[in-house]
Amino acid sequence: MKINKHYTELSGNYLFAEIARKVQAFKAENPQADVISLGIGDVTQPLCPVVVEALHKAADEMAVAATFRGYGPERGYDFLRNAIVENDYRSRGIDIDADEVFVSDGAKSDTGNFQELLAEDCVVAVTDPVYPVYVDSNVMAGRRIVKLPCTAENGFVPELPAEHVDVIYLCYPNNPTGTTLTKEQLRKWVDYALQSGAIIFYDAAYEAFIQSEDVPHSIYEIPGAKECAVEFHSYSKTAGFTGIRCGYTIVPKGVKSEGVKSEKYDLAGTVSLNALWSRRQSTKFNGTSYLSQRAAEAIYTPEGKQQIRATIDYYMQNARLMREALTDIGFTVYGGTDAPYLWVKVPGLTPVGEGSSWGFFDWMLQNAHVVCTPGAGFGPSGEGYVRLTAFGTHENTEKAIRRITNRL
Numbered sequence: 001m002k003i004n005k006h007y008t009e010l011s012g013n014y015l016f017a018e019i020a021r022k023v024q025a026f027k028a029e030n031p032q033a034d035v036i037s038l039g040i041g042d043v044t045q046p047l048c049p050v051v052v053e054a055l056h057k058a059a060d061e062m063a064v065a066a067t068f069r070g071y072g073p074e075r076g077y078d079f080l081r082n083a084i085v086e087n088d089y090r091s092r093g094i095d096i097d098a099d100e101v102f103v104s105d106g107a108k109s110d111t112g113n114f115q116e117l118l119a120e121d122c123v124v125a126v127t128d129p130v131y132p133v134y135v136d137s138n139v140m141a142g143r144r145i146v147k148l149p150c151t152a153e154n155g156f157v158p159e160l161p162a163e164h165v166d167v168i169y170l171c172y173p174n175n176p177t178g179t180t181l182t183k184e185q186l187r188k189w190v191d192y193a194l195q196s197g198a199i200i201f202y203d204a205a206y207e208a209f210i211q212s213e214d215v216p217h218s219i220y221e222i223p224g225a226k227e228c229a230v231e232f233h234s235y236s237k238t239a240g241f242t243g244i245r246c247g248y249t250i251v252p253k254g255v256k257s258e259g260v261k262s263e264k265y266d267l268a269g270t271v272s273l274n275a276l277w278s279r280r281q282s283t284k285f286n287g288t289s290y291l292s293q294r295a296a297e298a299i300y301t302p303e304g305k306q307q308i309r310a311t312i313d314y315y316m317q318n319a320r321l322m323r324e325a326l327t328d329i330g331f332t333v334y335g336g337t338d339a340p341y342l343w344v345k346v347p348g349l350t351p352v353g354e355g356s357s358w359g360f361f362d363w364m365l366q367n368a369h370v371v372c373t374p375g376a377g378f379g380p381s382g383e384g385y386v387r388l389t390a391f392g393t394h395e396n397t398e399k400a401i402r403r404i405t406n407r408l
């Protein structure tokens, strides 16, 4: 066979591999050093008690013929889809139908796979810096990508594209910058999509971390979004499900695309993305495990809500501590108020750094034994920044900040 040539256009999965290589080399040379990672985007706190209880109960059901479950419904079990509609939408005054909810094994799969519905010649816009999945999945399919720079100069708010684009990926609260869009700022994008016929793929993976009043939790808080936006959710950061695997995608029936004429499977005229995604999922996906879905359902109980809130508060306390301490010692810090990420401007004063994100990464590792993520790994506009995550323990976060402070 010949391989898909577009894979040669990928920029290489070097970021986390290169970080791991550098950390490994440092540890080999400094076996005594206690290296703290504020780099990776994985959570550290265990699952909350209601989730563990739900997992045990579901496992017990699987052990008895009368309650055993095999393949589940493709779009997810009704108990979870109804809980999502009720708690994540109706409670906010948003009318989403259970048929518009597709339970998934996480937002990475769905944000990566959804582009399969697009024609090859669609032009895709992404913010820069960006969560690499949106870019790489479209590069693999051979699509052209337009980058929308998000910098300190524009307040990390992307400007509308100068040329026509068919799809726009937005992620707010943002990974990696930790910044947000207000309702007013998001409305501009919804209006643009409605006027230009573009569709917005909205990644709301960090919605649960929002603290500010005017930051929307869902794009459907904006009028007209149900005609132009698909929304991705994940329980990974919300409830520590990075290892359990569960999320969901909202594909409103009002989101329509230009079809194609074919004798075999006629998709002429306007096509509902809901129907098309359903067709795709029923072919390639056999559902999220019953256990994961019961676990996700449990976080919508009153105790569940309280318990996941406590963990999010725990992480946001880390974010606040880092933000305040780094600001106090003269760093310029963005994010960290509505997201578990801080986007830190690299100071010019580091001996090796000269303002570069890899230089500062090296300085932090050598001097503070702290691992961060170089912003350049998230796109050209990430150069000059590093990302710190609030997903560590209090103890390690405090220790890391103390070391950075002492070394300056």
Ligand SMILES: *Cc1c(COP(=O)(O)O)cnc(C)c1O
Pocket: 041, 105, 106, 107, 108, 109, 111, 131, 171, 175, 203, 205, 233, 234, 235, 236, 237, 241, 242, 246, 247
């Ligand atoms: C962590 C993350 C996700 C969630 O991925 P899962 O597959 O649900 O674990 C989605 N989008 C962004 C931007 C993320 O950082």
